[in-house]
Amino acid sequence: MPQLTDEAVTDDDGGDGGGGPGTWMTPQEYGASRAALWTGAVVLVTDTDGRVLVQSVDYRPDRLLPGGAVDAGEAPAAAAAREVREELGVDGSYPCGLAVDWIPADIPGFPPEMRFPGEILYVYDGGTWSAERIDAIRLPAQEITAVHFAEPADLPGLMDPGDARRALSALRARINGGGPALLEDGRPTVPTALDRLGALRTRRTPFHGTWHSGPAPAALPVREPAAWLFAPDGRVLLLISRSTGAAHLPPPAPGSAPLGHRRAGDAAHPRAVGRLTGPPPAADPQYARLLATPEQVRELADWGPAGHAELAAVHTARTRLGLPSPPRTPLTQLPEDPLHDRPHE
CATH class of the missing domain: 3.90.79.10 (Nucleoside Triphosphate Pyrophosphohydrolase)
Structure with missing residues (x-):
């Protein structure tokens, strides 16, 4: 910032006193120099x-x-x-x-x-x-x-x-x-991880249906099973497609337990719940892996009213597992991969 003086600096100042040519300005000059936006x-x-x-x-x-x-x-x-x-x-x-x-x-x-x-x-x-x-x-x-x-x-x-x-x-x-x-x-x-991956740049798939506790009925065909896999801090694993920015829950891991299912049309979409006991295994390279709160997962999806019931079931399961309720913090990518995760508009 230039130094201000009530009087214009003359050539006699010669730059003495700590101000060289062009560094001293009157208040009027300084005000006129500021950008107007x-x-x-x-x-x-x-x-x-x-x-x-x-x-x-x-x-x-x-x-x-x-x-x-x-x-x-x-x-x-x-x-x-x-x-x-x-x-x-x-x-x-x-x-x-x-x-x-x-x-x-x-x-x-x-x-x-x-x-x-x-x-x-x-x-x-x-x-x-x-x-x-x-x-x-x-x-x-x-x-x-x-x-x-x-x-x-x-x-x-x-x-x-x-x-x-x-x-x-x-x-x-x-x-x-x-x-x-x-x-x-x-x-x-x-850019955040969501910016780099271009989250929400393609339409979310509506997945409303109705939420039901427990395993899916044997009579219903099962489609797209997914799981809420908890890290020790109470966050869950989330996959984001590098090509579309679409967010997905991962498939069930060994040892996952049934949580409930979505019923949409004539099919059941099962949800399981489990722990991440170590770094998640390498997944499809088309997907980035992130840790997110359950609320962040839901906000990246179009689940309709059934999403509230599913979220409540997820938090009940988290409490049963003895895990903390995670505060909203920036999503963490596992691992960072700058070669793949370039910014999207």
Whole structure:
């Protein structure tokens, strides 16, 4: 930072006193030298199926997260709450940030006469809205024409490319639990494992059905058996496809016990539970292996209401095994493999 003086430094100073040429500035000069940027705030809201709330507006064809400009002298979190209230008619406060994005001045889409200087945009966590809260949405007479809940992988087809990157990065940051992401034009400056693997970039397979305790009935055909395999810290093994970013539970390991099954159509999808007593064996190289909390696993899947019942059964089994309830921490990849895990948008 340059040193400030109330008077301009003359040539007689000769650089003595610790300031060389060009390092001393008056307050007016220093103020004029600082970059001017817009400031905005948006809110990321999901429904209970993990879909993202986006708005249709009357002034552009693509969809947006709720939010807008931060007014002069207004805190970004206050602006986020005000914009949601004005656009959706829903009161709330959103103190938890998911991302801070730097949007460059040369980004396309702004008319030249606007002289867009670049923007710092805050993404706040609006949480998961219940059906009752969604029913409380009341749109204004103009500007917002509709709201939709979109599958995360569909965002790039619905939104401006930078907006979609930002929304997906913020959603991954929420699931990851490592704090707000710092972004540049929607791209994380320090990608997490979810960013590197491109989690949620392809549509999640809906797997709703109904949850039932105990083994699957012998009369039903069995499809896609999977297991909740616990590490000593209470987290579980998760597989993410390197080619698609899709998240999967691993197949049952030797010694796994039946937990329950999903019944979908005329088939049963069994779930087992067991311990990871050592490093998991080498798996298909098409999949990255991570440790995640059970909640993180569920948030990367589209399991419908039955997911709540399955998650409760998983925690009951964890307690029976004498394992701790894991706090939400960033997903840990086993092992790191930079040759395979390159960033995806």
